[in-house]
Amino acid sequence: MEVKSELRRFIVENFLFGNTESPLGDDDSFMQKGILDSTGILEVVSFIEEKFGIAVDDQDLVPENLDSINNISAFVSRKSGAKV
Amino acid sequence: MGRDSMSLPGFLLASASRYPGHEVVVQGERRISYELLARKAAAVASFLRSEGIVAAGDRVGLCIENSPEYLLAYFGILAAGGVVVPVSNQATSRGLESVLKDCGTTALITQKSVLKAVSEAIPGLPALKTVIVAGKRDVEDDRSGKAPAAGSIAGRRQYTLAEVGAGNGVDSAMHRAKPDDLAMIIYTSGTTAAPKGVMLTHRNLVANAESIVQYLKLTDADRVMVVLPFYYSYGNSLLTTHVLVGGTLVVETSFMYPNVVLERMVKEHATGFAGVPSTFAILLNRSNIRNCRLPALRYVTQAGGAMSPAHARLLSEVLPGTDIYIMYGQTEATARLTYLDPEDLPRKYGSIGKAIPGVKITLVTEHGTPAASGETGEIVAEGDNIMAGYWNRAEETANVLEGNRLHTGDLARADEEGYLFIVGRNSEMIKSGAHRISPKEIEEVILEIPDIHETAVVGASDEILGEVIHAYVVTKDNRPIDPRAILLHCRNNLPPYKLPKKVHFVASLPKTQSGKVKKHELPRV
Numbered sequence: 322m323e324v325k326s327e328l329r330r331f332i333v334e335n336f337l338f339g340n341t342e343s344p345l346g347d348d349d350s351f352m353q354k355g356i357l358d359s360t361g362i363l364e365v366v367s368f369i370e371e372k373f374g375i376a377v378d379d380q381d382l383v384p385e386n387l388d389s390i391n392n393i394s395a396f397v398s399r400k401s402g403a404k405v
Numbered sequence: 406m407g408r409d410s411m412s413l414p415g416f417l418l419a420s421a422s423r424y425p426g427h428e429v430v431v432q433g434e435r436r437i438s439y440e441l442l443a444r445k446a447a448a449v450a451s452f453l454r455s456e457g458i459v460a461a462g463d464r465v466g467l468c469i470e471n472s473p474e475y476l477l478a479y480f481g482i483l484a485a486g487g488v489v490v491p492v493s494n495q496a497t498s499r500g501l502e503s504v505l506k507d508c509g510t511t512a513l514i515t516q517k518s519v520l521k522a523v524s525e526a527i528p529g530l531p532a533l534k535t536v537i538v539a540g541k542r543d544v545e546d547d548r549s550g551k552a553p554a555a556g557s558i559a560g561r562r563q564y565t566l567a568e569v570g571a572g573n574g575v576d577s578a579m580h581r582a583k584p585d586d587l588a589m590i591i592y593t594s595g596t597t598a599a600p601k602g603v604m605l606t607h608r609n610l611v612a613n614a615e616s617i618v619q620y621l622k623l624t625d626a627d628r629v630m631v632v633l634p635f636y637y638s639y640g641n642s643l644l645t646t647h648v649l650v651g652g653t654l655v656v657e658t659s660f661m662y663p664n665v666v667l668e669r670m671v672k673e674h675a676t677g678f679a680g681v682p683s684t685f686a687i688l689l690n691r692s693n694i695r696n697c698r699l700p701a702l703r704y705v706t707q708a709g710g711a712m713s714p715a716h717a718r719l720l721s722e723v724l725p726g727t728d729i730y731i732m733y734g735q736t737e738a739t740a741r742l743t744y745l746d747p748e749d750l751p752r753k754y755g756s757i758g759k760a761i762p763g764v765k766i767t768l769v770t771e772h773g774t775p776a777a778s779g780e781t782g783e784i785v786a787e788g789d790n791i792m793a794g795y796w797n798r799a800e801e802t803a804n805v806l807e808g809n810r811l812h813t814g815d816l817a818r819a820d821e822e823g824y825l826f827i828v829g830r831n832s833e834m835i836k837s838g839a840h841r842i843s844p845k846e847i848e849e850v851i852l853e854i855p856d857i858h859e860t861a862v863v864g865a866s867d868e869i870l871g872e873v874i875h876a877y878v879v880t881k882d883n884r885p886i887d888p889r890a891i892l893l894h895c896r897n898n899l900p901p902y903k904l905p906k907k908v909h910f911v912a913s914l915p916k917t918q919s920g921k922v923k924k925h926e927l928p929r930v
Contacts (some may be wrong), residue, residue, distance in 0.1 A: 339889045339893065362661055379695075
């Protein structure tokens with residue numbers, strides 16, 4: 322759960338500016354919902370690299386790994402073997 | 406090509422007759438032929454004309470993401486004799502209203518995701534009578550001849566594009582535009598808060614497309630990967646040039662995942678790719694481009710800023726055998742004014758090259774005299790691509806147009822061989838990624854927050870985007886407020902790319918004796 326809640330906090334704080342009126346679902350696509358753009362996703366990547374101590378390779382930058390809270394959570398868990 | 410090719414619908418008709426089976430647009434698994442697009446566009450045009458929705462010269466809003474439906478609506482409007490007014494599909498109701506109201510748009514073709522903003526904007530748009538809503542596969546939709554049923558949205562007629570495009574259009578029903586008829590009004594941010602509508606005629610668009618086709622050597626075999634939105638002049642130029650030659654537009658709606666775009670380029674054998682400096686910065690720094698084989702990629706183009714020598718060298722290494730074109734232009738010049746020949750790039754890093762075919766460029770000093778070699782002057786351009794003026798803004802038009810001479814507001818110098826180098830702008834506009842952003846518009850939104858006393862919005866330099874938006878804010882009585890409240894208000898009233906990246910609270914803003922904010926004294930960090 323921790324990865325998901327940390328991620329949610331980061332995204333709500335930095336891209337939704339604390340707005341929780343329209344809640345962000347774990348499966349919501351950041352691209353479809355217009356939450357992130359091409360530089361926003363790079364900020365998220367820096368965040369997960371730093372926060373969870375994993376290295377994200379260039380070829381990892383695909384929607385299957387990054388385009389929702391669930392996708393990132395699963396990706397972080399694959400990369401680190403950590404319990405989420 | 407005959408005289409029909411002297412207008413934009415003529416481009417489509419000519420290519421549909423020469424290359425009926427060629428793909429005009431590809432999106433995902435969707436492949437649309439010239440024949441199908443031309444037939445459907447004629448049906449849309451016939452309906453718009455026969456129902457009295459569009460008469461010659463009527464302005465029609467077009468607010469759809471890059472897709473086959475964008476092309477269908479675009480050519481349908483033009484073939485009906487209408488004037489296309491493209492608007493970002495990320496626009497808020499406020500953004501929609503300001504543009505559509507300014508030019509008295511009578512109809513709007515849009516998509517479902519924008520309908521909430523449209524309903525909110527409608528009360529402020531008395532001239533708007535009809536809204537047509539695009540779906541996901543309207544071009545292929547073949548419901549033969551079912552008469553469109555009008556619904557309603559906020560008291561205006563509403564149709565679906567699928568139904569509107571289902572009738573039997575014939576080429577002969579297409580409006581024959583004259584070269585000086587208006588074809589598009591593209592809104593640009595200026596130093597004023599309200600965007601200005603750049604009026605482009607068929608002559609403007611045809612001339613610029615022909616010139617670009619010539620120097621990029623585009624043919625019907627070309628397939629360009631499109632990640633730039635069609636609603637800007639750069640994206641629009643990809644559309645017009647490829648339809649002119651019978652080439653293919655491979656569209657993706659987002660550049661958020663560059664690896665997805667690269668995969669598409671490999672799969673679709675893209676021969677061309679167009680970007681702005683941030684596109685190439687992201688490709689070089691955070692994508693899989695080094696592991697991609699792109700043997701079909703003949704050229705890439707970059708406009709919206711010079712390419713740094715470091716990036717140009719890297720890109721040449723990563724894409725050996727691919728020509729790199731650096732280009733410069735303005736919406737007021739339809740799109741393009743200069744380009745740097747790829748062969749000259751290694752010896753002219755940082756240059757925007759020379760005038761494109763059919764355009765004359767002069768550098769004019771502040772004394773109104775031609776600049777000597779090495780001397781800085783304003784770029785002044787002449788050619789058939791120069792706009793007819795700003796919609797309903799005679800004074801602002803007179804400020805930049807002197808006959809057919811466009812004063813660009815960009816400052817440059819030419820070296821001894823005549824290659825141009827941009828040295829600055831005499832405008833406050835912020836250039837972030839592919840966007841040109843007016844600080845005034847953002848300042849006005851911030852000032853709506855009750856606790857704000859005054860604000861100044863500036864561009865701060867950014868490694869990837871060129872510039873990002875910073876807002877300097879003075880609160881009433883210097884009361885502390887949560888910066889998120891400011892950003893949230895901006896998010897609710899501005900499209901995402903206009904959101905400040907950072908809010909700086911300051912006790913006061915530096916000002917001149919006459920009270921004008923000295924923005925150049927604000928730190929850009």
